[in-house]
Amino acid sequence: MPVDSEMTRESMEYDVVIVGGGPSGLSAAIRLKQIDPEISVVVLEKGSEIGAHILSGAVLDPSGLDALIPDWKDRGAPLKTEVVDDNFYILGEAGEVRVPNWPMPPLMNNHGNYIVSMGNVCRWLAEQAEELGVEIFPGMAASQLVWQGSRVKGVVAGEMGLEADGTPGPNYEPGMELHGKYVFIAEGVRGSLAKEVIHRFGLSDDHEPQKFGLGMKEIWEVSPEKFQKGRVVHTMGWPLGRNAGGGSFIYHFEDNQVLVGFVVHLNYANPHLYPYMEFQRFKHHPMVAELLEGGKRVAYGARAISEGGWQSIPELSFEGGVLLGCSAGLVNVPRIKGNHNAMLSGIAAAEAAAGAIAAGREGDRLTDYDRAVRSGAIARDLKQVRNVKPIWSKLGLWPSLMLGGFDMWVANLTGWNPMGTWKHGKTDAQATGKAADYKPIDYPRPDGKLSFDRLTNVSFSFTNHEESQPCHLRLKDASIPITVNLPDYAEPAQRYCPAGVYEVLQGDDGPRFQINFQNCVHCKTCDIKDPSQNINWTTPQGGDGPNYPNM
Incomplete structure (x- = not known):
């Protein structure tokens, strides 16, 4: 008992x-x-x-x-890398277009901020x-x-x-x-x-309901000639396209280390989407690959990000x-x-x-x-930024850049949002569509140089859980993954988890759902995105989980 x-x-x-x-x-x-x-x-x-x-x-x-x-500063706070170069790109599969800084509201300016390990x-x-x-x-x-x-x-x-x-x-x-x-x-x-x-x-x-994104991050040691201390790059567009909202960050930190991250908004509809593999595919973009080639990934991790903003507090x-x-x-x-x-x-x-x-x-x-x-x-x-996320969710990237940018500019200058307050509506779990309504997505295999399989990357989060303890990922109904989520949604837990915690295994008696809780990096994505809201993330015993050295 x-x-x-x-x-x-x-x-x-x-x-x-x-x-x-x-x-x-x-x-x-x-x-x-x-x-x-x-x-x-x-x-x-x-x-x-x-x-x-x-x-x-x-x-x-x-x-x-x-x-x-x-x-x-006098007390020695670890803020050593001030932003010196701020860049924003829209990516296509084979190229990129830089968005100039001048059309952006002043609040988007990163000068005076610091690249840090939190x-x-x-x-x-x-x-x-x-x-x-x-x-x-x-x-x-x-x-x-x-x-x-x-x-x-x-x-x-x-x-x-x-x-x-x-x-x-x-x-x-x-x-x-x-x-x-x-x-x-x-x-x-x-x-x-x-x-x-x-x-x-x-x-x-x-x-309004809280909204979330899944943020995944790797730390890379790159060649000294490619490192530009204080450089900040953000991107949108490829590889997500219309499949999901999100984007990337590339921060040149210190000691030739570059912080490479990718965020996928969790209100995506296609249950076949595989956020982790979108991140891995992103690193093969020519602009990113050129930076990382010859480098070495030294750490990996993931966590959910609250994105609802003002109306969801x-x-x-x-x-x-x-x-x-x-x-x-x-x-x-x-x-x-x-x-x-x-x-x-x-x-x-x-x-x-x-x-x-x-x-x-x-x-x-x-x-x-x-x-x-x-x-x-x-x-x-x-x-002043409260409408950017719901406009993006409802109308897509380009209307969000135009309408959301206009709304931010006016709010930044006057304190008044001309677009009022948009609502989010559905939770991220409710936004998940049925598998039959969407095409599966074919992801290239990781090459082991720029891109990596999940379990290999999880080893770079230095995660450990005492295996004899109770599983901290609790199902409200153990039958739902196979009887509901598998036929209706192709059981998306196999894909939305960035640590490979959830598997559907085939046996003599048919499919069964397996939870590898030892892999869990405590990102909470399962608790958020499960379409049946059947997974309850609870804390494991103290000290367990990832051991991030300098994330």
Whole structure:
């Protein structure tokens, strides 16, 4: 039998419990201690270390860091590569057209921003937090919420040693309850606790559904003569064409390393689409191949990206806590940036919580935080770009560039969006079409030089899961993959997962669905895109998953 959820555990009391050691959670922790060093703060991180599960492009807008630690340069923050060259291309199969920078709204300008490893930025933020007295516990997955009536009182973290059937093994550790006056949920995109509180409190009921993209990234060491430190390239068009929205980024980072990424919007209709193979095919474009030939891929990873923007932000506060960063969905899609807003959300939440604690409050809703997000710098950043994604989804790439660009220009100059506020409508799961209505797509085999099979690439994410534990990818109905998804949608889990977790295997008794959870890089795509919404991503035991060195 599974472990009793009502079992007695040891508990620890804090003023604020923060779930997630990413930019939003660490910024909140630092700001709380800046306001009042006596506030007790703990940060729980499911990765083996801070930064182990962080994956981002990333070109960082330093506005969030400026607000949090104005002297970050003097403190040695790992922002060493300022953008010096900003390029945008529309790709065809054999060539490219550069889009000049001058027609683009000023908000799209990357000068003054930095190419960074957000994993390393978070490691540095953790050092700043610990110097202020924040307690940080890596390898501590928060697997359950602790409730006190209708209030979130804390979380259960550090439960380890369960057997595959959910029963305690010989090395079972029940974990601890960490209680707080307020609990900050900063898990990143589609976190399991965030999903629970959004559903239980109805936080998204009066808002558009959240939309998502799948971002895949490789780090390449290229020939020194091809490396151009500070160069930024974004592309749209081939190979996705009309099959899906999305695009690529190529960032020349440091030490001859180039960050190569590809994003596929998850509202695509054709269930035969294979996002990972679209990424691999992209690298064979002449412009990209010329850069990478003679180089070496040294790391790989993937994660979902929140793309709903302004109209999809849920209510952010609930009884006992708040949602931060990507748990709230604060990415600016045209800019391909969310880390600055994540940091600003952490600052705003910390200020609201510190004020409440000073006033003797606890466990209520921090409505001041909601107001700060919806009226401050985050709102200004997201409101002016709010129509780009839904226009793209409904009308395609070129109308989005024209109409969305016009809408952004006017909003940038006047603060008013002439296109109003477009709606997203369907969820990404609902957008999936029936397999019979679409043609399968023929993808070329990876050549092992520029393009690679999934399992080989997953080895470059340094992913590891203890195999004896329960599978953290849970099916609501084990029959649906074969009885519904296979005949209706050609079981797209075989393709949308960028880590090869899901397979349909043929046996003497017919097809069966297999979950290779050991491969999981925690991207959450399955939880988002499964057309039957049958897969529930939950956190595995602490420390498991990818171990990204400098993503």
